[in-house]
Amino acid sequence: MEMFKYMETYDYEQLVFCQDKASGLKAIIAIHDTTLGPALGGTRMWTYASEEDAIIDALRLAKGMTYKNAAAGLNLGGGKTVIIGDPKKDKNEAMFRAFGRYIQSLNGRYITAEDVGTTVNDMDTIHEETDFVTGISPAFGSSGNPSPVTAYGVYKGMKAAAKQAYGVDSLEGRTVAVQGVGNVAYKLCEYLYKEGANLIVTDINKEAVQRAVENYGAKAVEPDEIYSVYCDIYAPCALGATINDETIPQLKATIVAGAANNQLKETRHGDILHEKGIVYAPDYVINAGGVINVADELNGYDSERAMKRVETIYDNLMRVFAISKRDNIPTYVAADRMAEERIQGLQQSRSTFLLNGHHIISRR
Ligand SMILES: NC(=O)C1=CN([C@@H]2O[C@H](COP(=O)(O)OP(=O)(O)OC[C@H]3O[C@@H](n4cnc5c(N)ncnc54)[C@H](O)[C@@H]3O)[C@@H](O)[C@H]2O)C=CC1
Numbered sequence: 208m209e210m211f212k213y214m215e216t217y218d219y220e221q222l223v224f225c226q227d228k229a230s231g232l233k234a235i236i237a238i239h240d241t242t243l244g245p246a247l248g249g250t251r252m253w254t255y256a257s258e259e260d261a262i263i264d265a266l267r268l269a270k271g272m273t274y275k276n277a278a279a280g281l282n283l284g285g286g287k288t289v290i291i292g293d294p295k296k297d298k299n300e301a302m303f304r305a306f307g308r309y310i311q312s313l314n315g316r317y318i319t320a321e322d323v324g325t326t327v328n329d330m331d332t333i334h335e336e337t338d339f340v341t342g343i344s345p346a347f348g349s350s351g352n353p354s355p356v357t358a359y360g361v362y363k364g365m366k367a368a369a370k371q372a373y374g375v376d377s378l379e380g381r382t383v384a385v386q387g388v389g390n391v392a393y394k395l396c397e398y399l400y401k402e403g404a405n406l407i408v409t410d411i412n413k414e415a416v417q418r419a420v421e422n423y424g425a426k427a428v429e430p431d432e433i434y435s436v437y438c439d440i441y442a443p444c445a446l447g448a449t450i451n452d453e454t455i456p457q458l459k460a461t462i463v464a465g466a467a468n469n470q471l472k473e474t475r476h477g478d479i480l481h482e483k484g485i486v487y488a489p490d491y492v493i494n495a496g497g498v499i500n501v502a503d504e505l506n507g508y509d510s511e512r513a514m515k516r517v518e519t520i521y522d523n524l525m526r527v528f529a530i531s532k533r534d535n536i537p538t539y540v541a542a543d544r545m546a547e548e549r550i551q552g553l554q555q556s557r558s559t560f561l562l563n564g565h566h567i568i569s570r571r
């Protein structure tokens with residue numbers, strides 16, 4: 208992979224490789240764009256098939272955060288970390304402390320939080336070494352686990368998508384097929400169940416499936432069956448790239464709306480959804496609840512204020528749908544346009560982010 212060529216093509220600012228032999232830390236911090244402010248994005252711990260896969264994941268996720276933070280109206284840029292390893296077996300305190308020191312060395316250009324494979328406890332360990340971490344324990348006056356708030360945002364966004372598709376935003380009686388019932392989606396299922404939606408769920412973790420079956424009356428299907436079930440809404444809430452050449456022909460849903468990052472395998476898959484008349488809620492717009500919540504910590508965390516802001520996801524999606532309809536463009540293009548316009552509009556008045564005494568984090 209020609210790294211600088213890739214970074215130049217997609218306008219990345221910085222890629223940092225962090226290695227600590229004693230603890231086994233192998234982390235890649237990708238900073239995409241800091242026009243709007245310091246790069247905020249979570250840390251994913253995952254077993255990658257190759258180092259190149261890990262680098263590509265970090266880069267793609269970081270770019271997604273630039274767009275997510277811009278579209279959510281946050282004064283934050285986009286970044287992300289991946290730690291190579293199995294979160295069930297390879298974690299240790301020294302690893303997250305070493306990682307915290309690497310974050311500190313960036314002097315505020317990058318602020319981290321949870322993502323798949325990392326927890327509030329990990330963020331607390333990172334916090335032993337740096338202030339540039341969010342999603343730390345409520346005991347520190349912080350916001351804790353972002354997943355339930357992400358779920359609330361996805362639920363609100365799903366209602367916006369229903370309004371667009373059906374003219375009413377009630378989800379009562381609608382059937383939602385949920386792929387992956389982990390931290391975000393289990394809470395999402397609770398919101399949907401309470402509103403009277405029917406749930407079909409799948410997960411590679413049988414216990415996660417069982418929980419949703421027992422508590423929310425969900426019907427369970429095998430992981431490869433979820434794409435073809437009869438439903439109104441397909442909610443991808445596991446990992447990315449599940450909207451692809453194999454899955455699109457199987458979909459019966461009129462809406463795709465879920466929590467996963469990078470849902471479209473390639474952008475052309477967003478074009479195909481548009482051509483088929485499927486309402487696609489762009490991933491980074493609908494799943495911004497978590498980052499909105501952790502970003503509120505930078506102002507001294509206030510849960511009520513954060514939840515109010517998360518509710519704007521509904522309006523942000525309605526704007527995206529309106530742009531898509533007006534210009535007859537796929538919703539993912541409309542969302543990109545909305546985010547890019549905000550970044551470009553502010554580019555004139557900001558230069559690349561540097562710690563200059565007006566650091567956003569100095570407010571807490
Ligand atoms: N946690 C958060 O606040 C946010 C999460 N996201 C994204 O939402 C997605 C879910 O996040 P979490 O719930 O935190 O992760 P999680 O790890 O708690 O849940 C993911 C679930 O998907 C399951 N899974 C993995 N591969 C699968 C497959 N092939 N088929 C079926 N199930 C599969 C896992 O067993 C797990 O239960 C991720 O893509 C994440 O990046 C995005 C924004 C914020």
Ligand SMILES: CC(C)CC(=O)C(=O)O
Binds near residue numbers: 248501
């Ligand atoms: C989990 C969030 C706190 C931030 C993030 O990395 C995301 O939204 O993907």
